[in-house]
Amino acid sequence: MEDKPMDGHQSTRFDVVPHPAPTAADARAAMVANPGFGRVFTDHMVVINYTEGRGWHSARVEARKPFLIDPASAVLHYAQEIFEGLKAYRTPSGGAAMFRPEANARRFHNSAERMAMAPLPESLFLESVRQLVQVDRDWIPSADVGTLYLRPFMIASETFLGVKPSAEYMYMVIASSVGSYFKGGGDGVTVWVSQHDTRAASGGTGAAKCGGNYAASLRAQAEAVRNGCDQVVFLDAVERRRVEELGGMNVFFVFQDGSLLTPPLDGTILPGITRDSIIKLARDAGIAVREGQYTLDEWRADAASGKLQEVFACGTAAVITPIGRIRNPEGEFVAGAAGTAGGPVTQRLRKTLVDIQQGKAADPHGWVHTVF
Ligand SMILES: *Cc1c(COP(=O)(O)O)cnc(C)c1O
Numbered sequence: 001m002e003d004k005p006m007d008g009h010q011s012t013r014f015d016v017v018p019h020p021a022p023t024a025a026d027a028r029a030a031m032v033a034n035p036g037f038g039r040v041f042t043d044h045m046v047v048i049n050y051t052e053g054r055g056w057h058s059a060r061v062e063a064r065k066p067f068l069i070d071p072a073s074a075v076l077h078y079a080q081e082i083f084e085g086l087k088a089y090r091t092p093s094g095g096a097a098m099f100r101p102e103a104n105a106r107r108f109h110n111s112a113e114r115m116a117m118a119p120l121p122e123s124l125f126l127e128s129v130r131q132l133v134q135v136d137r138d139w140i141p142s143a144d145v146g147t148l149y150l151r152p153f154m155i156a157s158e159t160f161l162g163v164k165p166s167a168e169y170m171y172m173v174i175a176s177s178v179g180s181y182f183k184g185g186g187d188g189v190t191v192w193v194s195q196h197d198t199r200a201a202s203g204g205t206g207a208a209k210c211g212g213n214y215a216a217s218l219r220a221q222a223e224a225v226r227n228g229c230d231q232v233v234f235l236d237a238v239e240r241r242r243v244e245e246l247g248g249m250n251v252f253f254v255f256q257d258g259s260l261l262t263p264p265l266d267g268t269i270l271p272g273i274t275r276d277s278i279i280k281l282a283r284d285a286g287i288a289v290r291e292g293q294y295t296l297d298e299w300r301a302d303a304a305s306g307k308l309q310e311v312f313a314c315g316t317a318a319v320i321t322p323i324g325r326i327r328n329p330e331g332e333f334v335a336g337a338a339g340t341a342g343g344p345v346t347q348r349l350r351k352t353l354v355d356i357q358q359g360k361a362a363d364p365h366g367w368v369h370t371v372f
Contacts, residue, residue, distance in 0.1 A: 018135070084151070098130075111208040137372065200244070249318060310343035
């Protein structure tokens with residue numbers, strides 16, 4: 001890439017130090033053919049360091065391996081940590097492409113600002129994911145199996161127990177060959193309504209992609225699993241009535257008149273790139289989309305009356321997944337009148353999006369970035 005300064009005076013050149021003993025080709029092929037989700041990791045990682053006064057420096061691609069941090073590192077105590085999630089797709093010609101990576105770079109920047117961390121220049125974020133996809137290109141599954149999931153993240157690495165923004169950060173990118181996120185297909189996911197725990201409050205960190213939001217969601221997630229559910233749907237923290245989002249996915253409602261509704265980005269919801277893409281693709285197709293509030297009571301009533309037909313969750317990991325059932329301690333209802341397996345609007349939007357991501361359909365918004 002061009003030799004722009006990283007943050008002041010450093011250059012953005014990446015040192016590439018290949019893994020001295022990469023995974024053997026046959027072992028890798030076996031792992032990539034049936035990867036599951038989040039357990040198969042590639043041979044390399046990106047690391048970039050930040051030091052106050054010096055800026056971002058020491059960008060490198062190197063063997064993926066455990067690393068040492070001091071027990072007094074700030075992240076271990078005060079959870080100054082953010083992350084991103086995006087995918088590299090196999091293209092029909094055997095190359096690779098990423099979907100809207102500049103939107104991830106922008107969101108990472110915004111998350112860093114919310115968490116008082118040093119923002120990584122967006123150009124550096126983009127170059128880092130490109131570098132890793134290039135080096136670990138053989139780990140990208142074929143399009144029928146899955147994708148290469150990229151996980152950029154940043155931790156506060158200063159050794160200091162005082163409470164203040166860290167003066168040092170480590171930015172890293174790891175990559176994982178992945179299949180589909182939810183096992184099995186057919187029926188949609190069952191979601192558990194969290195009664196006690198909320199995900200985010202006004203003025204909090206709900207719009208930042210930080211690990212702390214997930215830590216706070218895990219008790220409700222465990223409760224969901226104990227109750228036979230796949231995911232949690234969180235309600236607003238004030239009235240406990242309005243639907244916000246799932247633990248890691250945004251949600252859309254499809255009505256009988258063909259229109260879509262999704263909760264608004266009011267600061268307590270993560271601004272999903274899949275969410276934004278669906279809004280744009282739906283509007284391209286002449287579908288009316290509203291960003292507005294919707295309560296659990298309205299959801300139950302509209303599903304019963306037939307006004308609400310389909311409900312789906314969306315995010316990079318699971319793309320678009322129908323929500324089949326809603327459950328809470330009092331009982332359960334079918335999420336939309338079209339049934340537990342979703343419906344035609346969900347299916348059509350999913351196909352439209354996946355075809356663009358996989359390079360099988362025209363890309364009217366210029367969302368697909370070829371890597372090689
Ligand atoms: C990442 C995430 C999403 C989905 O965002 P995408 O950009 O579509 O992957 C939704 N909700 C939460 C809480 C998230 O962390």
